[in-house]
């Protein structure tokens with residue numbers, strides 16, 4: 709069992725839902741990301757989705773696009789991100805899921821990405837634009853089961869797609885709550901409950917829901933139907949609003965939101 713599976717198992721026993729923040733690595737600097745990962749673990753976060761900044765992030769709204777811009781201007785690249793994970797892994801046990809668009813991994817070489825990820829202590833990979841039909845592209849390079857591959861489903865996914873994603877995913881399935889791009893919203897989709905019920909007919913893996921979740925109240929609602937709640941843009945907004953402050957202030961702002969979210973789960 710890898711770190712992700714263990715975490716979900718433990719949370720199930722405690723009847724808790726996982727809080728899974730997304731942040732862009734290197735926003736605004738890699739040094740800050742390292743501090744934030746430690747702060748997350750200390751604040752009760754269950755797993756971290758660490759994004760590789762990319763210049764053309766198709767599925768991302770303005771908040772994450774700007775985070776990627778900040779990280780890229782600070783020079784964050786995949787090599788340094790692996791270095792950061794290697795360093796922080798000596799200090800934290802929290803599962804780290806590396807998320808990046810196919811192109812940024814392809815440029816580095818998928819084989820290298822998989823072996824580096826395993827070497828530095830990454831626990832899962834999400835490549836949102838890698839279709840589950842192509843899962844083998846990554847699978848063939850894995851050694852053992854340390855590294856989970858997580859695929860996405862959306863409310864528009866067909867039954868066949870759900871079947872395939874269940875076969876190709878391990879760790880959990882990422883359920884996109886609404887169509888469109890990432891970004892904090894103040895209402896949950898009315899379709900969410902029905903969508904997750906459909907996914908459950910094809911899978912008994914943990915389901916984590918992301919896209920548009922910004923407040924503890926929404927998180928609590930999602931937690932009724934899912935094993936994990938993913939929050940990206942709302943957290944990154946706290947960073948963006950405090951860029952002119954000292955790092956300690958940014959850390960405090962983020963951790964106060966994260967603690968309120970976790971309390972709701």
Ligand SMILES: O=P(O)(O)OC[C@@H](O)[C@@H](O)c1c[nH]c2ccccc12
Pocket residue numbers: 730757759767768772836889890891892918919920921938939940941942
């Ligand atoms: O930002 P939001 O709306 O809270 O959604 C999570 C999301 O940011 C994160 O999982 C993510 C960031 N970039 C993505 C690209 C595709 C799918 C998912 C993502």
